[in-house]
Amino acid sequence: MDQFMPLWEVFIRTRNGLAHRHVGSLHAADAEMALQAARDVYTRRGEGVSIWVVPSAAITASDPAETEMMFEPTGSKIYRHPTFYKIPDEVGHM
Numbered sequence: 001m002d003q004f005m006p007l008w009e010v011f012i013r014t015r016n017g018l019a020h021r022h023v024g025s026l027h028a029a030d031a032e033m034a035l036q037a038a039r040d041v042y043t044r045r046g047e048g049v050s051i052w053v054v055p056s057a058a059i060t061a062s063d064p065a066e067t068e069m070m071f072e073p074t075g076s077k078i079y080r081h082p083t084f085y086k087i088p089d090e091v092g093h094m
Contacts, residue, residue: 006055008034010042013050020052028053 005027011020023042028034034053043051062070 005029006057008038008053009056009059010034010038011052011054012038012042012048014047016049020050025056 006029007025008028008031009025010023012023013020026034026037026041028037031053035051038051038053039048042048
């Protein structure tokens with residue numbers, strides 16, 4: 001039966017202020033059922049404050065074989081990497 005239902009990717013935000021994190025996948029007939037199933041499966045211990053469900057078919061990902069081509073151009077743009085800034089000690093850990 002699962003092979004006839006779309007696959008959904010589940011993202012959970014564990015606390016306000018944090019990013020959503022991919023926690024797994026599930027099959028469901030529609031978005032509402034996917035949301036309910038995600039709540040039941042992935043937040044059993046009350047660890048979530050927000051759930052996103054996304055059809056797997058709607059996700060476009062980069063090819064791991066093209067990692068160098070995809071991410072190498074950013075290496076030459078040092079202004080995007082704040083490694084040369086001095087952070088005052090009173091700022092603390094950033």
